[in-house]
Every structure is written in structure tokens, then in C-alpha cells.
Amino acid sequence: MKILRLILGDQLNPNHSWFKNIDDEIFYVLMEVKQETNYVLHHAQKILAIFAAMRDFKNTLTKHNHQAIYLKINEKSNQQSFKANLKALFSQYNIQKFEYQEPDEYRLDQDLIEFCSEISIPSECFSSEHFFTHRLEVKEIFTDKKQWLMESFYRYMRKKHHILMSEDGKPVGSKWNFDHENRKAWKGMPEVLEDHRLTHDHAKLWDEITEAEIKSFGNHNASKFRWPLNRNEALKHLDFFIKNILIYFGDYQDAMHKEETRMFHSLISFSLNTKMLSPKEVVSAVEKSYLSDKLPISTAEGFIRQIIGWREYIRGYYWAHMPGLSDENYFDHQLPLPNWFWNGKTKMNCLKYTIKQSLDEAYAHHIQRLMVVGNFSLLAGINPKSLHEWYLGIYIDAFEWVEMPNTLCMSQFADGGRLASKPYVSTANYINKMSNYCEECYYSKNERVGDKACPFNSLYWNFFITNSKQLSKNPRLAIVNKQIRDMDPALIKDIKLQAKKLIKNIEDV
Numbered sequence: 427m428k429i430l431r432l433i434l435g436d437q438l439n440p441n442h443s444w445f446k447n448i449d450d451e452i453f454y455v456l457m458e459v460k461q462e463t464n465y466v467l468h469h470a471q472k473i474l475a476i477f478a479a480m481r482d483f484k485n486t487l488t489k490h491n492h493q494a495i496y497l498k499i500n501e502k503s504n505q506q507s508f509k510a511n512l513k514a515l516f517s518q519y520n521i522q523k524f525e526y527q528e529p530d531e532y533r534l535d536q537d538l539i540e541f542c543s544e545i546s547i548p549s550e551c552f553s554s555e556h557f558f559t560h561r562l563e564v565k566e567i568f569t570d571k572k573q574w575l576m577e578s579f580y581r582y583m584r585k586k587h588h589i590l591m592s593e594d595g596k597p598v599g600s601k602w603n604f605d606h607e608n609r610k611a612w613k614g615m616p617e618v619l620e621d622h623r624l625t626h627d628h629a630k631l632w633d634e635i636t637e638a639e640i641k642s643f644g645n646h647n648a649s650k651f652r653w654p655l656n657r658n659e660a661l662k663h664l665d666f667f668i669k670n671i672l673i674y675f676g677d678y679q680d681a682m683h684k685e686e687t688r689m690f691h692s693l694i695s696f697s698l699n700t701k702m703l704s705p706k707e708v709v710s711a712v713e714k715s716y717l718s719d720k721l722p723i724s725t726a727e728g729f730i731r732q733i734i735g736w737r738e739y740i741r742g743y744y745w746a747h748m749p750g751l752s753d754e755n756y757f758d759h760q761l762p763l764p765n766w767f768w769n770g771k772t773k774m775n776c777l778k779y780t781i782k783q784s785l786d787e788a789y790a791h792h793i794q795r796l797m798v799v800g801n802f803s804l805l806a807g808i809n810p811k812s813l814h815e816w817y818l819g820i821y822i823d824a825f826e827w828v829e830m831p832n833t834l835c836m837s838q839f840a841d842g843g844r845l846a847s848k849p850y851v852s853t854a855n856y857i858n859k860m861s862n863y864c865e866e867c868y869y870s871k872n873e874r875v876g877d878k879a880c881p882f883n884s885l886y887w888n889f890f891i892t893n894s895k896q897l898s899k900n901p902r903l904a905i906v907n908k909q910i911r912d913m914d915p916a917l918i919k920d921i922k923l924q925a926k927k928l929i930k931n932i933e934d935v
């Protein structure tokens with residue numbers, strides 16, 4: 427029976443059981459289609475990275491004697507949509523069965539289910555064999571719960587998969603969580619190692635993308651391209667991180683710096699989300715390093731929590747709340763995204779540096795995404811859906827299943843607090859503590875009102891004053907709510923006026 431197997435651009439796992447046997451009757455297909463490049467405006471590096479990695483994957487399949495079909499973006503026969511291309515291939519190759527791996531994105535999942543119901547040949551959907559959990563596992567754990575506590579899910583995962591557990595069923599080190607409560611700012615030491623990632627020259631591929639008139643933004647950096655594009659490169663990168671950098675991850679996880687963009691983060695999200703790396707091997711490599719006494723338990727636990735805790739939990743949260751998650755807007759925020767989100771031209775140093783870095787590298791680390799861009803957007807009242815589309819486009823690792831719950835729920839509290847127990851917002855105080863952005867900023871970090879006052883300061887208080895109906899009963903906000911109750915009414919008036927002025931002139935802040 428002739429079978430056509432579709433491989434999506436984020437399904438680049440050469441260890442999938444599909445590839446165990448070589449079979450002349452099985453055809454694999456990968457395609458570069460405008461359907462996928464154009465549904466939001468993407469960063470140039472994201473398009474380049476996915477196309478280059480797909481091409482590399484096709485070459486690996488061919489090298490291992492699998493039959494692989496590849497449709498390049500400019501190929502004449504390419505009809506630029508999965509459905510149209512698949513139908514053409516069915517007749518060209520006399521295909522008798524269609525197979526695919528479960529997509530991680532709701533939109534594509536629905537498209538393929540619909541497609542399979544329309545075609546006359548049988549079809550089958552396979553697991554992508556990537557995640558620890560199945561799509562609805564998180565939902566099953568939290569059915570009927572108002573608050574979806576990540577920590578309880580994380581403990582469940584540790585027990586279920588015997589990760590960092592001792593023989594007697596207790597967590598190793600006798601604690602579940604070694605979260606570094608006093609995360610440090612970075613003052614120049616320890617040294618941030620040079621970027622050791624390989625560089626690739628993808629200038630020719632960039633020309634093809636340009637010829638195809640695919641719209642994008644950000645710096646393409648095609649001739650010095652730095653993202654790992656296959657499993658071997660991804661494994662080398664992971665190994666280097668675990669041996670040389672991970673030890674500093676926990677202490678400096680929240681630190682931000684004008685000159686250092688990577689700090690001590692792993693930069694593995696692109697390799698993980700495209701499935702070149704499996705989360706299971708990342709976790710075992712870190713656990714192995716702990717067991718061989720190379721890493722302290724606090725470091726190993728903190729990093730493993732990101733993978734089996736946050737990453738799996740976020741995915742489960744997505745599947746539990748789709749469709750409909752994209753329309754959540756608890757505070758009814760409607761402010762359009764300011765234009766400077768697309769060029770970084772703002773007087774606020776923290777946003778200027780974070781956005782410019784994101785435009786240059788298609789990367790910003792978690793705290794920059796959460797406590798700079800997300801923080802400002804929530805305080806200013808930017809429409810969460812527009813913000814979600816910006817995040818989905820700009821970051822190299824942005825795929826809807828992971829980006830959407832992080833943006834809408836963790837960062838914008840758009841689900842009303844099911845995922846995050848309180849909004850992640852701050853004044854300039856936190857940003858100044860964790861970074862050197864406030865030095866030489868046009869604005870003054872210590873002032874709340876006046877032309878030079880840091881916008882975060884008035885917007886922060888204004889946010890709690892304006893949204894008191896939704897937030898005044900939140901027990902985790904007791905202190906801030908009391909501070910507002912005790913505040914001089916004249917100051918409240920000034921703060922509200924200052925915030926109103928800032929929001930009105932948001933294009934010029």
C-alpha cells in the first residue's frame with residue numbers, strides 16, 4: 427500500500443518510530459508553504475531557521491534511504507497550502523493512505539481533521555512521540571479546579587516519571603523545589619561565555635524567501651546564521667550548555683543586561699519546539715550530570731522544572747482551553763500595539779534594548795519577555811490578542827501552543843488568573859534591581875509623576891486603581907491593595923492623570 431506521510435516544520439525528530447524501517451511504499455513529504463509563513467508576520471530568522479532545518483531534515487531522510495519529497499517555496503508545482511499540495515501528490519504518486527503526526531497547534535489540527543474527512547483514501551494520525559504528557563493530561567488533573575497550580579502538576583510529573591526521586595519515593599534532597607528565592611543581578615561576573623554556536627551561511631535561502639515575496643521583519647542575519655538546524659548541532663549545543671553554563675542558570679535566571687543578551691540561558695527552545703531535541707533526553711542529560719556529581723541538586727532541579735513543569739503544563743493548559751483561549755481579555759484591554767514594538771524606537775531603555783535585541787536575534791529570555799515587554803503591555807492596557815500575534819511572530823521558538831498561554835495568561839492575566847495567581851507587573855524598582863537598563867535612561871526610575879518619571883511607576887499604580895473591581899479581593903495582592911487604600915487621594919489623582927497622559931501619547935514614550 428502506498429502511503430504518504432506528512433512531516434510539519436516543527437516535527438523534525440529523526441528518532442521518531444516512523445523512521446525505524448525503510449519502506450519503498452512510504453513517501454515522506456515536507457513543504458514550505460505560504461499558508462504557514464503568512465498567518466502572522468514572522469521574524470526573518472524564524473522563517474529562515476524553519477526552512478533551513480526542514481531542508482536539512484529532508485537530506486537526512488534521503489541519506490538514510492527513505493523516499494522524501496520536498497516542495498520548496500518557489501517550486502512551480504507548489505500550491506502554497508497543505509491541502510492543495512497533498513491532493514496533487516495523492517494522484518501523482520497513486521497514494522492509498524495518508525498519515526500525519528498530531529500537530530501541536532489547534533488551527534492545523536482542525537485543518538488536518540477536516541482534510542481527512544474530505545479525502546477518499548483512509549488516513550491515520552500518529553503521536554509525535556515528543557512530550558511527556560498527552561494533550562489532555564493537564565486538564566484531567568485540574569478538572570473542577572479554579573486555580574491551575576503548576577507546582578502540583580510538577581510534583582505529579584516528578585513522581586510519575588521518577589525524575590530526581592529517591593528509592594523511598596521522596597524527592598532527592600528532601601525538597602521538591604529549590605527555587606532560588608534571591609535571584610541575583612549580574613554585575614559582570616561570572617563571565618558570560620562567547621556564543622559558541624556554529625554559524626551557517628543561508629544567504630541563498632534568504633534570496634529564495636525574498637523572491638517568494640514572503641513578508642517578514644527583524645534582522646535576517648542570513649550569512650551568519652546561529653540557530654542549530656539539525657539534531658547533531660542541537661545535541662552539541664545542549665552538551666556545551668550543561669557542561670559550561672547551566673551551573674549559573676538558577677542564580678542569574680532573572681538578570682538582564684544591556685550588553686549581554688543570552689546571559690546564562692540555554693537557548694534550546696527552538697531545537698526543542700521543532701523536536702530536534704526531545705525533552706526526555708534534556709532531562710536525562712541534566713539528571714545524569716547531577717548523579718555524576720557535576721551539578722548541585724538545586725541547579726538540576728531548577729532546570730528540570732522548566733522542562734517537565736512549565737513546558738508540559740503550558741502545553742496542557744493550551745489544549746484544555748482551545749478554542750477560545752485567543753479571545754480571552756479579562757481586563758477588556760483595547761489599546762493598539764504602539765509602532766515602536768516594530769523598531770524599538772522608544773525612550774524607555776528597558777523596552778528599547780529588549781525589543782532591539784528581539785529584532786536582531788529573534789530571542790529574548792523569559793524575564794525580558796515577562797517583566798519588560800509583558801509588564802509594560804499589561805500596565806498600559808495593550809490588546810492581548812495583538813500582543814499575542816507580535817510574540818508569535820518575533821521569537822524563534824514561538825509556536826502557538828507554547829506562546830499563547832505564556833502571553834495571554836502568564837503575562838497578560840487575560841484568563842482572569844487561572845494560570846497565574848496574580849498579575850506579573852512591577853514598577854521600575856524590579857527592573858532596576860535585575861538589570862542595568864535604568865542607568866542612562868531618559869526617564870527617572872524614582873519618580874512617579876512629571877515629564878521624566880518612569881512610565882512603569884504611574885502605570886503600575888494606575889493599573890491596580892483602575893482594575894480594583896477585579897483585583898481588590900486577590901489575597902496575593904493584599905499589600906498593594908492596602909497601599910492604595912492608604913494613599914493620599916491627591917496622589918491617586920496625579921497618578922491617574924499621569925497614566926492617562928502616557929497612554930494617550932503612547933507612540934512617543
Ligand SMILES: Cc1cc2nc3c(=O)[nH]c(=O)nc-3n(C[C@H](O)[C@H](O)[C@H](O)COP(=O)(O)OP(=O)(O)OC[C@H]3O[C@@H](n4cnc5c(N)ncnc54)[C@H](O)[C@@H]3O)c2cc1C
Nearest residue numbers: 691692693694695732736737791792796823824829832833
Ligand atoms: C510572554 C511570553 C511568551 C513566551 N513565548 C514562548 C514561545 O513562544 N516559545 C517558547 O518556547 N517559550 C516561550 N516563553 C517561555 C520562555 O520565555 C522561553 O521558553 C525561553 O525564554 C526560551 O529560551 P531558552 O531556551 O534560553 O530558555 P531557558 O531560560 O534556558 O529555559 C529552558 C527551557 O525551559 C522551558 N521553559 C521555561 N519556561 C517556560 C515557559 N514558561 N513555557 C514553556 N517552556 C518554558 C523552555 O523549553 C526553555 O527552552 C514565553 C514566555 C513569556 C513570558
Ligand code: SF4
Nearest residue numbers: 774776854864867880
Ligand atoms: S527608568 Fe523606567 S523606562 Fe527607564 S529603563 Fe528603568 S524601568 Fe525602564
